[in-house]
Amino acid sequence: MHTLPESPALAVGWTLQYEFMFYSIIAMLMAFSARKMNTFIVCYAAIVLVAVLFLSSKFSSMSQYITMVQLIGSPMMIEFLLGMTLYRLNSDNIFLPKWVAVTFGLAAIPLLLLIETQDWFPNFAGQFYRPIVWGAIAFVIVWSALSLEGIIKTNKFFELLGDASFSLYLVHWLLLPWVAHFYDVLGLYDELGILGSVIVYFSIA
Known part of the structure; x- marks a missing residue:
């Protein structure tokens, strides 16, 4: 990209x-x-x-x-x-009608998974596949969310995560390779397993 x-x-x-x-x-x-x-x-x-x-x-x-x-x-x-x-x-x-926004919002991710796993659009649009297919679905998700603003109560925790998301994105690139390094050195993959590792990474995030 x-x-x-x-x-x-x-x-x-x-x-x-x-x-x-x-x-x-x-x-x-x-x-x-x-x-x-x-x-x-x-x-x-x-x-x-x-x-x-x-x-x-x-x-x-x-x-x-x-x-x-x-x-x-x-x-x-x-x-x-x-x-x-x-x-x-x-x-x-x-905005979209409430029922349309809810339907689109819930169906968007499963639809994307079906498109990708079933290869519904092979060789479609070349390098523009992502902005056309993924972009269209992302467009629907965001438009649905905007259409439901004021109807669904805002969750303060998720709002905080959204505000911090880009800063976290920049920091993760510097931090996570070091975490992976210490995992290798200390053999934590075997000690903690997948669930323990998910908890550790989520806590650091």
Whole structure:
């Protein structure tokens, strides 16, 4: 998924590179007086499409000299488009009916498991399989959750985990290899077993 020639110093920071490019595009559009959400969505989609077409053309070898094109044309950038669309729906109070949101919310993960285990879409969309198939299901999950806000009471513990999730994600990359090292040195895999290891890792997290 990482398309740049070199990774950042902190490897998990590769996701921030895509975020930086996304916000740079938004800043550029604002500099050209874009203000309405629909304008941002359409222009952003057009910019990503141009980059994708460029990377698929006979001039794609030139992208090694313009690394930002590799980022903009990455399938990952489509997921930002899905996020912008969700924001548009949410800001305009366009929500799913409660029963639809609950049904979609409960069915989404089993549906994804069926799609993957049964290989329902073999060779579909190439490198864009993830943002189209996984992205569509993630879109439905988040839209369902937004549609149920205020209806289902917020759990403070899960809210705390959500707020801390990205910080934990950055720290885990540094911490967990050391935990695995001490597991090997001390032979803790045999001592604690799978359940004990799950408890240890969850406690550290």
